[in-house]
Amino acid sequence: MAIRKIREEGDALLLKKSRPVTDFNDRLHTLLDDMRETLLQADGVGLAAPQVGVLRRAVIVMDTSLEDKSPEEQIIELINPEIVEFDGEQKGPEGCLSVPGVYGLVERPNHVRVRAQDRFGNWFEAEGTGLTARCFCHEIDHLDGHLFTERSEKILSDEELEEYYGSKDED
Ligand code: NI
Numbered sequence: 001m002a003i004r005k006i007r008e009e010g011d012a013l014l015l016k017k018s019r020p021v022t023d024f025n026d027r028l029h030t031l032l033d034d035m036r037e038t039l040l041q042a043d044g045v046g047l048a049a050p051q052v053g054v055l056r057r058a059v060i061v062m063d064t065s066l067e068d069k070s071p072e073e074q075i076i077e078l079i080n081p082e083i084v085e086f087d088g089e090q091k092g093p094e095g096c097l098s099v100p101g102v103y104g105l106v107e108r109p110n111h112v113r114v115r116a117q118d119r120f121g122n123w124f125e126a127e128g129t130g131l132t133a134r135c136f137c138h139e140i141d142h143l144d145g146h147l148f149t150e151r152s153e154k155i156l157s158d159e160e161l162e163e164y165y166g167s168k169d170e171d
Contacts (some may be wrong), residue, residue, distance in 0.1 A: 104149060
C-alpha cells in the first residue's frame with residue numbers, strides 16, 4: 001500500500017466526470033488499498049478516486065456511526081455508486097481534503113441509500129444518516145466533477161465554524 005498525493009482545488013482533473021469501473025482486478029484493489037491508507041493518514045471521512053488522480057467511479061466513505069469499530073473497519077468501498085433513495089435534509093459545515101482549511105455551509109439529504117458494487121463486482125446497498133449521508137453525497141459529487149464549494153451557500157469563517165463545532169467539543 002502507498003499513500004497517494006491528494007489533488008487540490010485548481011487542478012482541472014477534479015472538475016472532470018469519472019468513467020465507470022469495468023475491471024475488478026488487482027489494479028482496482030491496489031487503488032482502493034492506497035485510497036484507504038491515504039484517507040486514514042489524512043484523517044478524513046471520505047475520498048474519491050479522482051482526488052488521487054484516477055478518473056474512475058470509486059469512492060470510500062467512513063461510516064462514523066460504527067463508533068465501536070476501528071477507523072479501518074468503518075470504511076465502506078463503493079464502486080460505481082448511485083443514490084437510489086434520499087429523504088430529509090440537513091444543513092451544516094462541509095469540508096474536503098482537496099480544499100484544505102475551507103468549510104462551507106451545505107444542505108444535503110439527512111438519509112441516503114446507495115447502490116454500489118464491492119471490489120469484486122458484487123452489487124450491494126448501503127445507507128447512512130447524518131454525516132455518513134453527507135459523505136455519500138459529497139464523494140459521489142466528486143465522480144461527476146463537483147466540489148462542495150459549488151453547493152455551498154456560504155463559506156464559514158473560523159468563528160462561525162467554531163459555533164457549529166463548539167457545542168460538540170463540550171461532549
Ligand atoms: Ni471531497
